[in-house]
Amino acid sequence: MNHVTTRKYLGVFESLFLVRTIQPWFTNMLSRLTKTPKLHFVDSGLLSALLDLSPERLRVDRKPLGAVLETFVLGEVLKLASWSDDHFEVSHFRDKDGNEVDIVIENRRGQVVGIEVKAAATVTAADFGGLRRLAQACGERFALGLVLHDHGHTVPFGDRLFASPISALWG
DSSP, X not given: OOHHHHHHHHHHHHHTTSEEEEOBOXXXXXXXXXXXXXXXXXXXXXXXXXXXXXXXXXXXXXXTHHHHHHHHHHHHHHHHHHHSSSOEEEEXXXXXXXXXXXXXXXXXXXXXXXEEEOSSSOOOGGGGXXXXXXXXXXGGGEEEEEEXXXXXXXXXXXXXXXXXXXXXXXX
């Protein structure tokens, strides 16, 4: 398909609330940012069905779980943001060196929260590379960086950086 047809289909899918385009977060302080939007399915169950994921398949290969989990968390963040009296912009961050943050939330005051989603029970310092780069770009505006993962406890990983269970979204 050519790009005109693709954009038309994408517009239809967005108006039907099947997909959501997430714009990139950027600042003029950084010139090496990738400014390509990210496309997410709105429904992680639909995404799982389209990927033909089943518990049996995920026991053999957990790799597809990452995209589904990221879609799920994004959906939950968008729901939580819609209930708030404050206004939030939701975006993503990626630079040309490969550092990325799955979800970037910015409020009207310019405070920024970064969320990285990992489909793993363990988190290492390397999982915070994108969040550290985002914090560097934001300076004092950086409020919090989270790596949400499949575990039961919150663990600090530096100044305003934490590994937290996905269930922290509702706690």
